[in-house]
Amino acid sequence: MEIERPTDIAAALVALAETPDATVLAGGTDLMVEINFGHARPDRIVALRRVGELKELNGSIGSGVSWARLEQGPHRALAQAARTVGSPQIRAAGTIGGNLATASPAGDGLPFLAALDAEVEVRSATGSRLLRWDEFLTGPKQNALEPGELIHSVVLPEEIPVRQEFGKVGVRNAMVISAVMACVMRYDDGRTRVAVGSAGPTTLRARRAEEMMSAESSPSEAAMSEFQRIVSEEVKPITDHRSTESYRRHAAGVVARRLLERCLEAG
Amino acid sequence: MEVRFRLNGEDRSVDVGPAQSLLSLLRDGLGLPGSKNACEQGECGSCTVVMDRQAVCSCLVLAADADGADITSVEGLGSDDALHPVQQALIDGGGVQCGFCTPGFVVAAAHLFESNPTPDTDEIREALSGNICRCTGYGGILRSLEGLAGR
Amino acid sequence: MTTTTGARVRGGVGESVQRPDGVPKVTGNFAYVSDLTAEGMLWGATLRSPYARARLVLIDTEPALTMPGVHAVLTQEDVPGRKTFGQISADQPVLLDGEARFWGEPVAVVAADDPETARLAVAAIGVEWEELEPLVDMEEALDRDEVFRYAPVRRGDQTATGSVVAEGFYEVGMQDQAPLGTEAGLAIPDGEGGLDLWVTSQWTHEDHDQIWRSLNVASDQVRQHPSGIGGAFGAREDISLHLHVCLLALRTGRPVKMVYNREESFPGHVHRHPARLWYRHEADPDGTLVRVEAKMILDGGAYTDTTPAVVGNAVYFAVGPYNVDSVAVDGYGVRTNNPPTGAMRGFGVVQACFAHESQMDRLAAQLGMDPLELRRRNAMTTGDPMPTTGQIIETSLPTVEVIDRLVALPLPPRLDSDDPRNLPGGTGLTTTPEYVTRGVGYAVSIKNIAFSEAFDDFAEARVVLTPSGVEVYTAAVEVGQGMVTVLQQIARTAVGVEQVAVIPADTSTIGSAGSTSASRQTQMTGGAVLEAAQAVRKAALARGGGDDLSSEGVWRAGQLVMTLDDLCSAGPISEHTRFRHPLTVEPDEHGQGDLHADFAIAAHRAVVDVDTELGLVRVVQVDTAQDVGFVLNPQSVRGQIEGGIMQGVGLAVMEELIVDRGVILNASFTDYLLPTFLDAPDVEMVLIEEPSPWGPFGAKGLGEPPTISSTPAVAAAIRNATGLELNRVPIRPQDITGT
Structure with missing residues (x-):
């Protein structure tokens, strides 16, 4: 095994250009599990821990920003999601870029990105591209990265609603992979966004529910129930060892409705 | 391959294997078995070390990527005749049974108390929610650390 | 019966005495089996069945054996003695006997220079399986009469009826003990055909009695030591990797260590019955x-x-x-x-x-x-x-x-x-x-x-009074529950001397203390220690001609008449007991x-x-x-x-x-x-x-x-x-x- 430990982005991109099949290592919280159990033995590793630029958090979010950092804000729902990622030890190491690279439907940070229609800035030695979250996440554990590319940052839109809430359903009260999770946002003009995780092959948006609720300026109880029903209808969960298709469907709707209630209560 | 880092206050230059975790390096390479291997996937906290002022699972650190880091393992926190306050508290408060999780709790709790010397009950519970104990039901650990926090 | 004063003894029964293993456990110095090493030690690893039920059509160990750094690859053929083990019925193959009967069943074991080589060697073993239909439903198993035990109870008038009836059906899922320390063992050959074994076990003598039979050595050629255990909860009442690590050590003539990772620990021990x-x-x-x-x-x-x-x-x-x-x-x-x-x-x-x-x-x-x-x-x-x-x-x-x-x-x-x-x-x-x-x-x-149910349940202990205090020898395994502390307290109070060390004794030096399970060690080994300690005190008072004993020595009428040094100048006072609870019968x-x-x-x-x-x-x-x-x-x-x-x-x-x-x-x-x-x-x-x-x-x-x-x-x-x-x-x- 060879390892490159670049300290700036340019060197990282050169290293990746020279060895496009290299495995990128950031927080290690996913890759090291594969390595520890003998499921992965990368020949070449490019370790990004020392690249300061990737840890920047200003308008955009550097891919190397840790969950521990995101737990502090500034984005309310992302901070809520960050608090549920693994354990404090995992949050100290794991990064938002890792969530994107692993592209698990259970990635806790992804519903926030989906709700905002965030873009992923991908860089290589020859240039950069911006991919919307759903262009980037192409399937379960699949993403649009090409050899030689790395995730530079997440670019958020200029308009970010203050009313944003995240919730995650798991069987344990901490350190748990979600059975289902959701992020709901409500803009001042009533536009509503709903993103759901662990309820389909990738993080998904409940667009019919969004459309229905966006038209409601002060939703009645019946409208809230309808919203819940549509979310449950729209998600595409499966049954596995963590939960069942029907429970996930039910819980997705309930959580989305509750998060919307919180958004509305926030005024 | 050779890797240099600071471990328990001492500069070290060590040879690491491919695909070796920091946990394996500490235990098998450097003869420091205090960090425990119980799950190797960051779900139990038994291998917790402080690396560059963050408590992390050493099983999830690639040893080759620890180059340049400042690392404290349980061996760097206290010795048999000069225990760290967290260690003493866990003994006094009945926070130790089989003890396999204990070094991880010691490092994580010491890290907590460094940043927050008077955590309240819920802060203790959440800060240590990544450390699994199978013996105590957490009661003895909580009372130990509440005592240390002066609660 | 000698009465004990206890009053002057600190750390006797009834107090929250600190654990003797507390300090090494908080500093990380406590030696669990997985922490042990030996000069020239090899690492073992296990090939497991990927199916719950399958016929082993072919196994080719040659590719693993010829790898550099690989010292042994063993299958069922290499088991020199009894090919099966089990504490109630020896029906489990030491290594696969041609058919896998549960997912993760051990097929072959290897010893190599390091864990990574051992893992690669396991992967290099060629195996061909014919998957068979597993029996996985417990009611179907009963219908097919696949029964380990049928236990009936009929008591009283079987025609009795009550006017209020409650009926229910209940299910319990399969729980894992999940002790934080996984299965681990270290076997060190003695150069004379035997070995010493440190292993995650709740019951050294029972394991030992199975191990020597399969190794085909004399029983005293295997010495199993009570070892540092990271929790048990029943998971270590049955043998796991014990025999594998012993077989590899005897075959290679070198110390062999094996530690399960969490993935293999799950199928690697027994669970709570669904x-x-x-x-x-x-x-x-x-x-x-x-x-x-x-x-x-x-x-x-x-x-x-x-x-x-x-x-x-x-x-x-x-x-x-x-x-x-x-x-x-x-x-x-x-x-x-x-x-x-x-x-x-x-x-x-x-x-x-x-x-x-x-x-x-x-x-x-x-x-x-x-x-x-x-x-x-x-x-x-x-x-x-x-x-x-x-x-x-x-x-x-x-x-x-x-x-x-x-x-x-x-x-x-x-x-x-x-x-x-x-x-x-x-x-x-x-x-x-x-x-x-x-x-x-x-x-x-x-x-x-x-x-x-008529099990011959006993616990042995030896209590020795020396000039420096009391030594308690037992094969009982401390799994974290605090037994060593309680045995100390019992010995302190019963002897009257504060300095007490509980010393783990291997299978060759003392008889069984029975299993650390069934909530029994406090009563059983505790009972054995109490009896032996009382006998030591009685002998000490007789030897010293006194009416009380303390850490200072023997007292008579409130005066110290003999120090512990003088008391033991004729040799330590040693008492050995085998404690039994009231006999039980078979149903x-x-x-x-x-x-x-x-x-x-x-x-x-x-x-x-x-x-x-x-x-x-x-x-x-x-x-x-x-x-x-x-x-x-x-x-x-x-x-x-x-x-x-x-x-x-x-x-x-x-x-x-x-x-x-x-x-x-x-x-x-x-x-x-x-x-x-x-x-x-x-x-x-x-x-x-x-x-x-x-x-x-x-x-x-x-x-x-x-x-x-x-x-x-x-x-x-x-x-x-x-x-x-x-x-x-x-x-x-x-x-x-x-x-």
């Missing part, structure tokens, strides 16, 4: 129990392990601590291709208690009676016969008192926090207080202590007889907050009253009870191995969920001290009852909050939401 239980309770309108009928099936996996004993416990404790004169129970332990099952804390009584306590609540509802009143009305006490076996209870059995004292504990305040850490769903922020319903539930359990054809040595009783009250819409539960508090006989060490007692409750709570709401066609789908700590700090309830407890007739200072074993009735108490509390039947544990979110 069970299905059908019950029928009949009572008079005033609540007097008239008849209890039960049928229970426990899934025993592919090999016998301890299944027959577990089935016995489930059957003989099928009714709980209640008087009833007409009982019929049929219990079956069946053979399947599911993961292995055997001992886990509570040992069969957990499954029975979940069912009988659920039944008592159901019957109370049918009667329109308070469920605790129904329990009080039928409560057994000393002098009553066991409803199943007819054995007259001679020990303390304060059933009504544990209920009354438990109920008298204050309930926790109503939920007044919107902090997610105190709400169902935790930091997932799913739940706010308006979605929470509180529930309260109760359960009571009775459990046997020590081994039963007759109707399950009748004095099958059990002692009994413990406990009651639990659980308070839960349930988010009924999402099916999420936070267990707020679990309170208990338990008869512990005598509190030898308050801090240890509290720790055992809290830890036991946590495991019972885990079974109630989250812990389950998900098995599909015999394959464990969640063999990791990511997906086998253990309760975290944020899942831990507060615990208040009342310790009742009614002495056991034969426990040291009246102490009773106490490790298991906390795990037994805590599970049904939590289930009852969730039923109370939701109004649902919930006849299965763990209770999953979808069981509550009905989706």
Whole structure:
């Protein structure tokens, strides 16, 4: 095994250009599990821990920003999601870029990105591209990265609603992979966004529910129930060892409705 | 391959294997078995070390990527005749049974108390929610650390 | 009998004495088996079956053997002695005998220079399988007569009927002990054909007796040492990697170490038996129990392990601590291709208690009676016969008192926090207080202590008085529960000398102390140490011509007449005992007889907050009253009870191995969920001290009852909050939401 430990982005991109099949290592919280159990033995590793630029958090979010950092804000729902990622030890190491690279439907940070229609800035030695979250996440554990590319940052839109809430359903009260999770946002003009995780092959948006609720300026109880029903209808969960298709469907709707209630209560 | 880092206050230059975790390096390479291997996937906290002022699972650190880091393992926190306050508290408060999780709790709790010397009950519970104990039901650990926090 | 003063001895019984292993455990210096190394040590690794049932068509070890750094690759052919092992029935192949019967069954083992080479060597072994249809349904197994043990009970008038009837069907999922330390072993050859073994074990002598037979060496050529253990809870009552590491060491002539990773630990040890239980309770309108009928099936996996004993416990404790004169129970332990099952804390009584306590609540509802009143009305006490076996209870059995004292504990305040850490769903922020319903539930359990059904159960100990203090030699294994502390305390008080060291003794230097299980070591090895220590004191007083003994020496009429140095100048004073509990018998054809040595009783009250819409539960508090006989060490007692409750709570709401066609789908700590700090309830407890007739200072074993009735108490509390039947544990979110 060879390892490159670049300290700036340019060197990282050169290293990746020279060895496009290299495995990128950031927080290690996913890759090291594969390595520890003998499921992965990368020949070449490019370790990004020392690249300061990737840890920047200003308008955009550097891919190397840790969950521990995101737990502090500034984005309310992302901070809520960050608090549920693994354990404090995992949050100290794991990064938002890792969530994107692993592209698990259970990635806790992804519903926030989906709700905002965030873009992923991908860089290589020859240039950069911006991919919307759903262009980037192409399937379960699949993403649009090409050899030689790395995730530079997440670019958020200029308009970010203050009313944003995240919730995650798991069987344990901490350190748990979600059975289902959701992020709901409500803009001042009533536009509503709903993103759901662990309820389909990738993080998904409940667009019919969004459309229905966006038209409601002060939703009645019946409208809230309808919203819940549509979310449950729209998600595409499966049954596995963590939960069942029907429970996930039910819980997705309930959580989305509750998060919307919180958004509305926030005024 | 050779890797240099600071471990328990001492500069070290060590040879690491491919695909070796920091946990394996500490235990098998450097003869420091205090960090425990119980799950190797960051779900139990038994291998917790402080690396560059963050408590992390050493099983999830690639040893080759620890180059340049400042690392404290349980061996760097206290010795048999000069225990760290967290260690003493866990003994006094009945926070130790089989003890396999204990070094991880010691490092994580010491890290907590460094940043927050008077955590309240819920802060203790959440800060240590990544450390699994199978013996105590957490009661003895909580009372130990509440005592240390002066609660 | 010498009386002990104890008054001058610090650290005697009744005090919260600190653990002697406390300091090394907090500093990381305590040597667990997985921490041991030896000069020239090789690493072992295991090839496992990828199928729950398959025929081994072909195995080619050559590619592994020819790898640099690989020193041995062994299969069943290489087992020189008995090809099978097992403590009740030696029916499990040491290595695969041509057919895999459970997922993860060991096929071959390798020894190599380092763990990575060993892993690669395992991967290099060529294997061809023919997959066979696994038997995975326990009822189908019973239909096919695949039965390890059938244990019936018929007691009293089998035609008795009551006018009020409660019927129920219950299920218990497969719980894993999940000790934090995985299986580990180090075998060091002695150069003369034998070896020394350090291994994760709860019972050195039983392992040893199996090991030498398979190695084909004389029994004294294998010396098994009590070793540093990272928790056990029953997982180490059966052999895991013991034989593999010994075979590799003898073959290579070098020390061999093996440590399971978590993925292989899951199939690498026995689990709690999943069970299905059908019950029928009949009572008079005033609540007097008239008849209890039960049928229970426990899934025993592919090999016998301890299944027959577990089935016995489930059957003989099928009714709980209640008087009833007409009982019929049929219990079956069946053979399947599911993961292995055997001992886990509570040992069969957990499954029975979940069912009988659920039944008592159901019957109370049918009667329109308070469920605790129904329990009080039928409560057994000393002098009553066991409803199943007819054995007259001679020990303390304060059933009504544990209920009354438990109920008298204050309930926790109503939920007044919107902090997610105190709400169902935790930091997932799913739940706010308006979605929470509180529930309260109760359960009571009775459990046997020590081994039963005519098992030759004994414990040996040697106590030696030297000029520097007392040495206690025992083969009993400390697994974390605090036995070494309690043995010290017993020896201090009984000898009168403060300096006491408990020294682990290997199988060649002392007889068996029996298993660290069945809540037995405090009473058994504690009993042995007490007897030996009393004999040492008596001999010391005789030798010194005194009337009292302390750390200074022998006293007469308040004057020190001889120092310990002088006392021992003629040599140390050594006494050896073999302690036995009251004899038990085998059950007759109707399950009748004095099958059990002692009994413990406990009651639990659980308070839960349930988010009924999402099916999420936070267990707020679990309170208990338990008869512990005598509190030898308050801090240890509290720790055992809290830890036991946590495991019972885990079974109630989250812990389950998900098995599909015999394959464990969640063999990791990511997906086998253990309760975290944020899942831990507060615990208040009342310790009742009614002495056991034969426990040291009246102490009773106490490790298991906390795990037994805590599970049904939590289930009852969730039923109370939701109004649902919930006849299965763990209770999953979808069981509550009905989706």
